Amino acid sequence: xxxxxxxxxxxxxxxxxxxxxxxxxxxxxxxxxxxxxxxxxxxxxxxxxxxxxxxxxxxxxxxxxxxxxxxxxxxxxxxxxxxxxxxxxxxxxxxxxxxxxxxxxxxxxxxxxxx
Amino acid sequence: xxxxxxxxxxxxxxxxxxxxxxxxxxxxxxxxxxxxxxxxxxxxxxxxxxxxxxxxxxxxxxxxxxxxxxxxxxxxxxxxxxxxxxxxxxxxxxxxxxxxxxxxxxxxx
Numbered sequence: 001x002x003x004x005x006x007x008x009x010x011x012x013x014x015x016x017x018x019x020x021x022x023x024x025x026x027x028x029x030x031x032x033x034x035x036x037x038x039x040x041x042x043x044x045x046x047x048x049x050x051x052x053x054x055x056x057x058x059x060x061x062x063x064x065x066x067x068x069x070x071x072x073x074x075x076x077x078x079x080x081x082x083x084x085x086x087x088x089x090x091x092x093x094x095x096x097x098x099x100x101x102x103x104x105x106x107x108x109x110x111x112x113x114x115x
Numbered sequence: 116x117x118x119x120x121x122x123x124x125x126x127x128x129x130x131x132x133x134x135x136x137x138x139x140x141x142x143x144x145x146x147x148x149x150x151x152x153x154x155x156x157x158x159x160x161x162x163x164x165x166x167x168x169x170x171x172x173x174x175x176x177x178x179x180x181x182x183x184x185x186x187x188x189x190x191x192x193x194x195x196x197x198x199x200x201x202x203x204x205x206x207x208x209x210x211x212x213x214x215x216x217x218x219x220x221x222x223x224x
Binding site for chain 1 (some may be wrong): 145146147157158160161164197198200202203210211212213214216217
């Protein structure tokens with residue numbers, strides 16, 4: 001079946017602009033995770049959704065970052081007033097119910113470059 | 116910070132077993148050990164996980180020490196396509212993964 005998809009695959013923007021990154025999880029998965037991966041580093045947790053609600057947003061670096069999942073499926077990560085340091089690969093993952101016993105399935109990521 | 120320690124890189128000859136070590140000395144009793152790998156320019160891919168017992172699936176085997184302070188991922192017959200960064204992760208209860216820098220495994224012909 002279809003895996004996790006993310007759009008766009010690449011995004012180039014200018015410093016100060018607003019960007020939206022989209023994640024389509026595997027159908028029926030209630031848990032959705034966003035991670036950010038800088039060059040040469042492992043992915044870093046940003047936010048976790050259980051259904052429509054953000055169960056844990058402790059990884060969001062500051063208030064320029066916001067994510068929504070209004071219908072419990074597709075999620076959008078929003079970044080305001082982008083900075084060059086926001087350049088990274090943004091990864092989305094989903095799992096059936098969430099929790100430590102479940103496998104997370106990752107999308108291919110969105111490569112964001114802030115000039 | 117990641118709760119695991121892994122060597123930054125390892126080499127393995129094609130067709131031989133690759134044994135990737137991981138230390139997780141502060142693991143709690145209810146935390147799982149997960150292994151993911153990331154092939155260049157792709158998202159991480161699940162390999163295997165375990166709590167206390169050794170586990171085996173079609174991709175790999177996971178050996179966890181009795182005190183659970185370390186584990187080893189075994190790829191029994193490494194191929195060139197197994198070249199990737201391998202992450203050993205100790206999960207929190209709600210499942211968000213705390214990645215370290217992983218081990219870059221290079222499988223050589």
